[in-house]
Amino acid sequence: MGVKKLFWQDPYLTKASAIVTEVDGREVTLNQTIIYAFSGGQQSDSGRIGDYEVIEAKKEGLEIRYTLPENHNLQKGQEVVIEIDWEKRYRIMKLHFAAEIILELMYQSYNEPEKIGANITNDKARIDFYWDGKISETFPLLETKAKELIDADLEINSEFDDLKNQRRYWEIKGFGKVSCGGTHIKRTGEIKGIKLKRNNIGGGKERIEIYLI
Numbered sequence: 001m002g003v004k005k006l007f008w009q010d011p012y013l014t015k016a017s018a019i020v021t022e023v024d025g026r027e028v029t030l031n032q033t034i035i036y037a038f039s040g041g042q043q044s045d046s047g048r049i050g051d052y053e054v055i056e057a058k059k060e061g062l063e064i065r066y067t068l069p070e071n072h073n074l075q076k077g078q079e080v081v082i083e084i085d086w087e088k089r090y091r092i093m094k095l096h097f098a099a100e101i102i103l104e105l106m107y108q109s110y111n112e113p114e115k116i117g118a119n120i121t122n123d124k125a126r127i128d129f130y131w132d133g134k135i136s137e138t139f140p141l142l143e144t145k146a147k148e149l150i151d152a153d154l155e156i157n158s159e160f161d162d163l164k165n166q167r168r169y170w171e172i173k174g175f176g177k178v179s180c181g182g183t184h185i186k187r188t189g190e191i192k193g194i195k196l197k198r199n200n201i202g203g204g205k206e207r208i209e210i211y212l213i
Contacts, residue, residue: 002062004032007045008158008168011093011183014086018049020078026055027065028074034084037064041118042096042182045089050080062166091122091212093185097156097170098194098210099125100184101146104176106208109141116205120182125210128201135206136198142208143196149175153189 003021006013018030028049035047037057044057049066052074056067074080099120106113106129117128129135149172157171161179170184171177185191192212199207 002166003030003064005064005166006032006034007036007183008181011089011185014089015081015083018080018082020074020076020080023074023076026067026070026072028068028072029063029065030080030082033064034082035064035066036084036089036183040180040182041120043092043119043121045092046085048083050074050078050082088122089183092120093183094191094212095122095125095210096120096182097185097188098146098191098212099127100170100178100180101149101188101191102142102194102196102208102210103127104178105142105145106138108176109145110138126199126207127210128205128207130204131206132204134198134200135208136196139196139198143194146194150188150191150193153187155187156184158184 006016013034016034018032020028021031022029035054035057036045037059038044039059047054049068052068052072054066058065114130115127116130119126154172158168161167161169167179168181169177169179195211195213197209199209201207
């Protein structure tokens, strides 16, 4: 089953204890974790394992490997406290779900346009499409419908649809059900407000950038 991913059970958890299960030079693994590793376009969390800052978090199958500074002295079997930078995580959670809403609205409103990339950091989210023309022409519709969903403060349910392979989904009843293994907020109202910006990236490709306001 790999590491137990507490960030799925409770994405609002900022501190937990864990046991070091493997040490390979600067890389360590844990029996359970709250520190998300880059996946599906979502940026890794910043955090600490014991006294050491996590330099890199890397997903490897069902496992997550954490790279620590050269001078760490963690040992296999040692109990450690793990913490995340909550401010960064929470902004990522809100931007991630804002991007999920915009993507689902694009699919529902514009006949399944082809998504070619996505990235979520704590500054902004972006979604790239093959698109003929200016994608900003969609913004009045997208921003209006997204505002309706946010203002309605709807419940977001996140669960496993394949526990063995650790595949997850989110669902808003009456709106959509989408496969996604990121960390999700509990209600749409937490986003508060968003602003969209167009970025023409050439070659028939258009980017929607999403910002919190």
